[in-house]
Amino acid sequence: MNTDTILGIDVGGTGIKGAVVNTRTGELLTERVKVMTPKPATPKAVSKALRKLVDQIGWKGDYIGCGFPAIIKKQVAHSAANVHKNWIGTNVAEVFGKVVPADFFVLNDADAAGLAEMRMGAGKKCNGVALMITIGTGIGSALFSEKVLVPNSEVGHVLF
Structure with a gap:
């Protein structure tokens, strides 16, 4: 495999x-x-x-x-x-x-994009809390705590 x-x-x-x-x-x-x-x-x-x-x-x-x-x-x-x-x-x-x-x-x-960024990009050296925002047809997000994904954060759908 x-x-x-x-x-x-x-x-x-x-x-x-x-x-x-x-x-x-x-x-x-x-x-x-x-x-x-x-x-x-x-x-x-x-x-x-x-x-x-x-x-x-x-x-x-x-x-x-x-x-x-x-x-x-x-x-x-x-x-x-x-x-x-x-x-x-x-x-x-x-x-x-x-x-x-x-x-x-x-x-x-957005979780997929965030995982890639944490593994290969700017997030590699990030400790603590990290938030990635994606902007496209909608607004997406990927939230990390101590490099661990908190899945489906979807901040673009939070009601205020």
Whole structure:
């Protein structure tokens, strides 16, 4: 089982991006490819767009890491601010695995970005509390305490 090279995918409210990544160095091994997120962003429509992205990249490997714009627990979506509400209660990895024969690991999109930053970027030397904010179609966040992710912080959805 070689997990040194995976396909990394970011499903966003506007676009779905992907590239092959070296998981040891964080280096992109292919150009980043983008397809538009379909409207409405139902499970079937997003799966079709994801298949198109994977085909454009030419990925034939076993593993895909996927950031998804929702609260994710055990690969199941528990919110859907920037995708169709039909995602709520859906196992995202299972849905995507039906259209792309690979093992998917799905987590909140901002959490994925935060983990990468803590492992490869500015967060490497950060101790204590760290907060990463993502700005795209929506506002996301990744919260860390002593380098440990506090998953699904979603500060963009906090009611004031």
